[in-house]
Amino acid sequence: MMTRIIAAAALALGLSAGASALEGNAHAPEKYEWEHNGPFGTYDDHSVQRGFQIYQEVCASCHSMNLMRFRNLAQRGGPFESEDFPNPNDNLIVMQIAAGYEVQDGPNEDGDMFMRTALPSDAFPAPFDNEQQARASNGGAYPPDLSLIVKARSGGADYIRSLLLGYEEAPHDAHLSPGQYYNAYFEGGAIAMAPPLSEGIVTYADGTEATVEQMAEDVVTFLTWAGDPHMEARKQMGIMVLIYLFFFAVVVYLAYRQIWANVKH
């Protein structure tokens, strides 16, 4: 709540990041009650897991996540964290996920590069070798890396969710080039990403019904976690620090009153 008030005040003064996005003609992102909002909010691990599945099966065909390693999924605060595996590299679920990918390694003793099964310590494989290849495959548009996408867009999680759900029939005065789609939340309205989510595009491993709304919520939760994986540890430490400082302040204030008791000032 406090965060939101201060953020709103900062926004009103135009001092914060959000200000510039509200200019221009794009719709303001729709507010959504995320479970990870607020000073005590935590990630819904099941939602992050489902979101990772969406990323794997849908987003990853065009978008890289270069800052992510498979082991991140099992680290403290990650969706597959397990007490049985204090070292995330040993986590069986994550080993299994990594084993589904081939990565290039090398050079070997003969000086050749070779392919091997991915390990938890490997990075998420990128769909394209370089920007040029990505553009060539996407009608000239460059699908951005998703590691930090929630932090890198003003409006954050609300914006990404609104964007994923915001595809609509183009108004008659909109100018769309071939291969572009209309999305009122995107600056300018014309976006090169085809509507990525459709009813039943994935079958959730945990049996949750894969509605478009549900998928948008899950994938954005996953992306929020990916951009800020230590949020839970951060909030937990924050409360301890504030409690400590509060009592420290009280003690020092009482000392101050005591020392100054007989001094006119």
Place this chain on the structure above:
Amino acid sequence: MSGPSTYKPSTGIEKWLDSRLPIIRLGYDSFVDFPTPRNLNYWWTFGGILAVFLMIQIISGIVLAMHYVAHEDYAFESVQRITRDVPFGWLIQSMHANGASFFFVAVYLHMFRGLYYGSYKAPREILWILGVVIYLLMMATAFMGYVLPWGQMSYWGAMVITNLIGALPFVGDAIREWLWGGFSVGQATLNRFFSLHYLLPFVIAGVVGLHIWALHVPGNGNPAGLEIKDPKKDALPFHPYYTVKDGFAIIVYLMVFATFVFYMPGVLGHADNYIEANPLSTPAHIVPEWYFLPFYAILRAVTFDIGPIDAKLGGVLAMFGAIAILFVLPWLDTSKVRSMRYRPLTRWFFIFFVIAAIGLGWCGAKNPDDPVPLLGFKFVYLAQFLTLYYFAYFVVILPVLGIIEKPKDRPASIEASVLGNDKS
């Protein structure tokens, strides 16, 4: 206020040391027994807060530098790796990034305190000038530090600011290339900014030493604007009276700081800086960090040529002039009365000066061509009006008011201001 030293070495070691290097005596005279006016209010605690934040920035910065890679291909990722993979890296990085903002909040309050209570007046001109030097060094350090994460705002902010130098006639281009170490912001620029960003905080620490030295000669100013006449009646020893009061203020300030560090670490930053620097793609709106916004507004307020000076150079001169004028402030204010408590007219102009400074920050964050809410005209006109007031405050208002204003009666001494029915 350096009187005769009252330090008495008690142990043998202290006596031995005192006759060779009286460093304990220096510390004792400066921070324990130092006579401090008894009427200091909480506005006087920001000096201590600033010292704490200088230390926070230096210590967190040294740790960050152990993990940071000053290379255009790796800098962005290395900062991300710090927040992801370095143990408590997310904490150190958040403290350092938010610490810069809190450093500036404190320095602005410290400076406004000085402006209101006339802390720049004789015999404290050097003290004030050293403070302005520290402020300039802080701005240079913060600017270069913001470039290091090598995000889009880092890169384009560096581009905009260094390009300003190019506006200088004849030598501008040469100086700009010399700063860049090339023909654009690039690897050489990043590397030298990292080097200087590591160096300057220690220069700041040195000037802070001079600042405290210059403070300890005339002693603290105070809300009554009077000098200590009788230390027994007017003053208290710095310890424990002000160590405990400053300590309390520091802890409260740290609580606000912690709220940002732990609960909204990114709120003062810009989303575009989570995108790696790309020389081929200019962000739609390039805005500096909030603490530079008032000067950015002054820069952009000059939209017209003045004789041979074109608008761009005029803006640059106005921006640097806005800081440079602080150096001569002690000689612009003609009033002998230090504290605005006793200057009924000037205090209103001061309050409007604070509003103007904040208003300039607002203008700096906005697109100059957008309309001001409620007022309807463009932000650039508001910025021009406020810029005019900013300079008028120093070159017209303070010199003139000092002559025409009739100050209120001042108490006879600090003690009298405390004991009497002093309401302000």
